Amino acid sequence: MTLHVRRVGERGPDLVFLHGWGLSGRIWEPLASRLKTDFRCHLVDLPGHGESAPGAAGLNNWVDEVVDTIGRPAIYIGWSLGGLVALGAARRHPEQVQGMVLVAMLARFIRESGNDYGMKANAIEATRAGLARDFSTTLSEFLMQQVLGEPGAAKAVRSLRNDLIDQPPALDGLERGLDILFEADFREHLGAINKPCLAVAGARDRIAHPDGMAAMAEQMPQGDFWGIERAAHAPFISHERPFAERLRAFVADVAPIERDS
Template identity: 40%
Template sequence: MNALYCETAGAGSPVVLVHGWGTHGGIWEPARDTLAANHGLYIPDLPGHGRSRDVGAPSLDALTVSLEAIAPKRAVWIGWSLGGLAALGIALRAPQQVKALVLIAVTPCFVQTRDWLSAMPASTFEEFARGLHQDFRATLSRFLALQVGHGEAERAMLRNLRSSLFEHGDPSPAGLAGGLNILRDTDLRADLPTIDLPVLVVHGARDRIAPVAAAEAMAARLPQAELVLVPDAGHAPQLSHWPAVAPVLVRFLASHG
């Protein structure tokens, strides 16, 4: 297996920034510009995304192995959506390597089950999976649209996301499918109480992909969690509402980085 592409920036205590499904590390540009003044940043592209072209990760375990190989020791891990699941996986697999976690728009179980309704309906998820094989560009565009609200700032963010999505080439179908499989198959609810680390949970109050109730339930099960809800934000508060999210991250990193 080839190594993941990983951009580095800044200097200081290490922070790993892990993007979500269908995007690439470039989505962290606002955070990079702010955090690099005091932290050494490691920004990987997930398997099949961005510049990690020929890397496979068919499971969460395989993904965490790939990330662990490029990450520094004792870092703060910041993960968005699928990237947050990966960060949780690292904390479970190698807790000695993780100083703290920041989970942005993360749910421990992405798809609804009988006892977990605060998630994406299985039928909606399967529509995305089918669409991926029929027209992955249209499917990615639709998924991005679900992540934002209806304000002008979020519509502008959506335009920027769509324009930058393929700047490093098309994501590989295998990488996209692998990411969806991880979202479909992963359920970390029972593992959350064992993650005894400082955790900042940041969630958009209007998230249409991962409902607020999922973030509240996750934070309640994590022994050292702090939950911050971002008013009016959707599934990407670190992009649509960065001026509100930035001071929260800076404060958390000053305490735990």
């Protein structure tokens, strides 16, 4: 299976954008439009999302499919579920990952003994059960939780709803995405992922607590942390301009832009 990828921009370092659960690569389009003069932006539809078929289940299969589809070294920008795929790519295919920007995600999303951050397991299971009863409402409610508390919530809600309405995900893709959120655990591997990494957290995030993200970045050999005040779970939407500027600075350090002489 080959994943569907929108490509924006024709020159500069390659940036791979990985969306969150239930959405598609289209959620990154406004940000990519700011970056397209200097970067080749690859907006990936993860398996079972957007225009990509569900494919094989499991995080490793998703990771391998993304890396194979891109086919070249790149900087990976992963949001929420997409952040787990980016981390997996850096662990399984380090030669293909020049650096990472991990947005509103945790090395372990499930709150449990030894992990004070993330979501309760029963919240994931309730979402899974809701998909069978009322697919549209369950997905919409989950997505709306991601922007609660943001000053730009209205803009974020429009972006999320438009993406959802235009390209609804496959039920198989949603269920497999929930499995990944429930099962993935990178806590024991962070110290071995020696890639430049910027962890970006919204101070008001109710899903990926900023303290958990800061702790994750501290455990990574080349980790850095950026907390955005007044942002929630979608800071690249609510704070698009400063996010783009910080991303440019990160890429300049990792893969400098080559200007024509």
